[in-house]
Amino acid sequence: MVYPDNLRYSSSHEWAEITGKTAKIGISDFAQHSLGDIVFIELPEIGREVKAGDAVCEIESVKAASSIYTPLSGKIAAVNNTLADAPELINQKPYESYIFTLELSNPGEADKLLDSKKYAELCEKEAGSH
């Protein structure tokens, strides 16, 4: 499993790449691996105001359907339309396959997210409990 140092992570397994007042959001290597082959993603609605922890869209793999939760608050600014036709990119390159971008309404929230080291520990613990 790979958890790049430049990203922040949520305990529900999303990553955020924060640049000033915007952030790209995707799901982690651990998340894509747990889901298995991803076959469908319902992208969120552009312009929607969301709060950290809100379920913003759905992802389906061959064995499960799950919600994706935004790790930060703000407005959905863009979505990665490439994924609509090729959701398997999330399995192949989880950190290049962002799902949506946010205009952050409260950039300070980023401090509450996990760094790569703490996130790796969380994943190890979850993997052990299965």
Added chain:
Amino acid sequence: MTNSYTPHTENDIREMLAVVGVKEIEALFDHIPPELRAKSFNLDEALSEFEMLKKLNQLSSNPGAQTVQFMGGGFYDHFIPATVDALVSRGDFYTAYTPYQPEASQGTLQALYEYQSCVSNLFGMDVSNASLYDGGTALAEAVLMAFRAVKNRNTVVIDASVNPLYRSIVSSYLAPLGYKIVEIEPKDYMLDREKLKKALDRDVCSVVLQNPNFFGAADDFTDIAELVHSAGALLVLSVYPLSLGMLKSPGEMNADIAAGEGQSLGQPLSFGGPYLGIITAKEQYIRTMPGRIVGRTADKDNRDAFVLTLQPREQHIRREKATSNICSNQGLCALRTLVYLSLMGKSGIKEVCSTIYAKTQYAKEQLSTLKSVIVSPYASFNEFTIELPADASELWNKAVEKGVSIGIPLGGFYPGKTKTLLVSITEKRSKAEIDLLVKTIREAL
């Protein structure tokens, strides 16, 4: 044995009660408060099998059992070829359910897959599911589908000439969910297009229409599809499936979701069910569709194989976020429809539609000759309304004494229409029976 229908002996019963730890059968009902339990049942003495047969034979030879039927309103007395019963009675098909290990039952899945293909073709739509309960619940599910497909809109606009039973099912489904229902009153028994235009605000998620509508008026909603789409909403149609051999299909009208009562395609009336809920949609909405969908694939040896597909929509995977808590389908009824459609073929369906249409026109012409009766002027496929000079229910009571059930009095559904009768014709009604209808109404007036 204590009686013919329960095989347990006194001894069996004693043993079973001992295992559960109660003294008598009555004790099993102790959790029901005594005041809610029946003290006795107002039933006749039980009959022996022979006595029962004799009684049933008497009932079926009663003139009332041969009543000529002109009642419809969504459920019609169509002919069902004997082949339908013969084929679906094969033991191989004897379950109404999709099997719990579905992929082990390739025959059942293939039948449902072919059902989906036939129905999609007939409706002119991209996809169909493996069936729902009946036309009313299918329409309610279609409305819910639209709410999932178009987010953040909370109103559904329904033409009040959609079957009143279906409208009541839709409102039962929607009431606890907080959605708003706006009904459009029809004008001269047809959709009031001006009123609909005014009702189309930014909160409208879908517009629900029926063709032919409850009064039997056949319409073309292609213009409405364009109007509804330009308002960002979906067009949901409820149609009479058999009529699609003659009338424009939901696909041709560019509807987004279409539902229908499959009773007309090989199901007997049998006192109200079981019937068949048909639901179809454009492919882009397939993930919002409820119920089971059978797909075709290839196994590891590259042979054709059938599977239940897109299951993450369903409750056993998506849990509380499932598209619907419908997890079963009308397997046996869907099979009847498949056999019926296969037997009839494209040309057979067209032929039966032409027969129904011609007989309906004949009935309208003949009823128009009655001085005090006004036959509705709109285009009808199989059904039409007539205005009578007297109360329609009273007239029906008189006519049924003579062996003719002349139609549905509409007062019960539309309070202002106590003198209106809805008359339906099927391919089974002969010229002599239609003439009898006219004579019976003339004499009863």
